Amino acid sequence: xxxxxxxxxxxxxxxxxxxxxxxxxxxxxxxxxxxxxxxxxxxxxxxxxxxxxxxxxxxxxxxxxxxxxxxxxxxxxxxxxxxxxxxxxxxxxxxxxxxxxxxxxxxxxxxxxxxxxxxxxxxxxxxxxxxxxxxxxxxxxxxxxxxxxxxxxxxxxxxxx
Numbered sequence: 001x002x003x004x005x006x007x008x009x010x011x012x013x014x015x016x017x018x019x020x021x022x023x024x025x026x027x028x029x030x031x032x033x034x035x036x037x038x039x040x041x042x043x044x045x046x047x048x049x050x051x052x053x054x055x056x057x058x059x060x061x062x063x064x065x066x067x068x069x070x071x072x073x074x075x076x077x078x079x080x081x082x083x084x085x086x087x088x089x090x091x092x093x094x095x096x097x098x099x100x101x102x103x104x105x106x107x108x109x110x111x112x113x114x115x116x117x118x119x120x121x122x123x124x125x126x127x128x129x130x131x132x133x134x135x136x137x138x139x140x141x142x143x144x145x146x147x148x149x150x151x152x153x154x155x156x157x158x159x160x161x
């Protein structure tokens with residue numbers, strides 16, 4: 001697989017973490033390290049046919065999409081970037097991170113623990129989400145389950161309309 005290639009948008013000197021590409025897809029940038037180096041992107045179609053995927057060359061083991069207040073000490077892990085954004089609207093004191101799929105042990109998670117973050121598992125309220133949450137908590141007993149009040153955080157947010 002080719003390495004992910006980030007092309008900065010004209011007029012911006014640093015990566016935007018959310019933007020639309022030339023096909024009007026929503027692009028959620030995955031970043032790594034203090035420098036917020038782009039390592040890939042989650043894509044979500046916005047047209048009449050719903051679809052989602054990863055940009056070619058994405059290295060999701062190296063980084064993640066995140067949203068939330070700087071200085072927050074609590075993190076909620078979500079299955080997708082749209083769920084992380086929705087969770088952040090419902091849990092505004094917490095940083096919300098996408099694991100880019102149901103992933104019980106992303107390699108970057110230990111770094112969050114090392115920096116003293118309190119971690120919650122906000123995976124979907126369904127069989128795969130509950131199973132992954134159980135595995136995650138077995139691997140990292142400090143993690144607590146924060147189950148979305150609907151199937152996922154985006155469904156919970158949109159049902160509030």
